[in-house]
Amino acid sequence: MTLRIRKLIVIGIIGVVFMAGNILVIANWLAAKGIPEKANWIRENFLTGTAITVIIALLILLVNPGRTESNIGQHRCPVCDKKMTGNSNYCSECGCKVA
Numbered sequence: 001m002t003l004r005i006r007k008l009i010v011i012g013i014i015g016v017v018f019m020a021g022n023i024l025v026i027a028n029w030l031a032a033k034g035i036p037e038k039a040n041w042i043r044e045n046f047l048t049g050t051a052i053t054v055i056i057a058l059l060i061l062l063v064n065p066g067r068t069e070s071n072i073g074q075h076r077c078p079v080c081d082k083k084m085t086g087n088s089n090y091c092s093e094c095g096c097k098v099a
């Protein structure tokens, strides 16, 4: 975890707390802009039960191609994804330990 990620997490937490504290103000502002009506219209017209099912099925089927290849039996380094040869516990490319 780098310092930049930690800073982003702190800023994100502050943002979430601020949003939660002003949730009614934000909700009223969204209602005044007519966004809930538009979102409801989009949901009724485009996000039917079938469409949501298809989207979820695609998300499940779209697996990382590198992962499927490594499951066939090829031993791969978890850090640099290089093919491993022999029974060495250390990657020849990046030197990291492979348990």
Ligand SMILES: [Zn+2]
Residues within 6 Å of the ligand: 077, 078, 079, 080, 081, 082, 091, 092, 093, 094, 095, 096
């Ligand atoms: Zn490696």
